[in-house]
Amino acid sequence: MLTTQISIENEATLRNLQAAYDGESNAHAKYTAFAVKADAEGLHGAASLFRAVARAEQVHADHHARVIRQLGGEPTGSIRPFHVRSTLENLNDARVGERYEIDSMYPEFLREAKGHNNSAAMLTFQWALEAEKSHARLFSEAIAVLESGWLIAARNFYVCTACGYTSETPEAERCPTCNLPWEKFEVIR
Numbered sequence: 776m777l778t779t780q781i782s783i784e785n786e787a788t789l790r791n792l793q794a795a796y797d798g799e800s801n802a803h804a805k806y807t808a809f810a811v812k813a814d815a816e817g818l819h820g821a822a823s824l825f826r827a828v829a830r831a832e833q834v835h836a837d838h839h840a841r842v843i844r845q846l847g848g849e850p851t852g853s854i855r856p857f858h859v860r861s862t863l864e865n866l867n868d869a870r871v872g873e874r875y876e877i878d879s880m881y882p883e884f885l886r887e888a889k890g891h892n893n894s895a896a897m898l899t900f901q902w903a904l905e906a907e908k909s910h911a912r913l914f915s916e917a918i919a920v921l922e923s924g925w926l927i928a929a930r931n932f933y934v935c936t937a938c939g940y941t942s943e944t945p946e947a948e949r950c951p952t953c954n955l956p957w958e959k960f961e962v963i964r
């Protein structure tokens with residue numbers, strides 16, 4: 776019988792990778808629904824932002840999935856029910872989710888992966904952690920301008936297809952997190 780060997784030291788890392796994969800998959804589903812709601816409210820700029828960050832979370836999920844497979848696992852996740860409220864509330868919900876990943880989830884997962892010297896897991900967690908900081912900043916900015924009624928027109932966002940870093944301007948030659956050239960970024964509107 777063919778069995779998949781997962782070493783004991785990879786078990787905790789694999790569990791964390793699965794949790795991260797599941798979290799990113801759920802964030803992708805949620806932000807996609809939040810974009811539809813923002814368009815319905817005439818807040819097309821907020822919709823653009825949700826679409827861009829949804830794409831970035833998909834980049835994270837895909838990267839985590841690759842590492843899970845490298846370690847002999849199979850990525851599993853299920854989309855849980857979530858609430859779609861007003862766009863302002865959805866932006867706040869999104870910001871809280873990003874802050875949890877930045878302040879708690881990814882630093883913990885990163886520490887665990889470092890403890891076992893698992894470089895593939897360290898890289899995927901590190902890239903996601905850095906990208907989530909760009910997401911939290913963009914959501915905070917959107918909340919500030921939404922409250923003053925400015926986020927109406929659709930706009931471009933630039934998503935790194937390697938690490939999920941997201942920006943409102945193509946400000947540098949390369950991704951500040953993973954060094955990918957800007958021409959490989961995806962423009963999401």
Ligand SMILES: [Fe+2]
Nearest residue numbers: 873906907910
């Ligand atoms: Fe994010």
Ligand SMILES: [Fe+2]
Nearest residue numbers: 935938950953
């Ligand atoms: Fe990047």
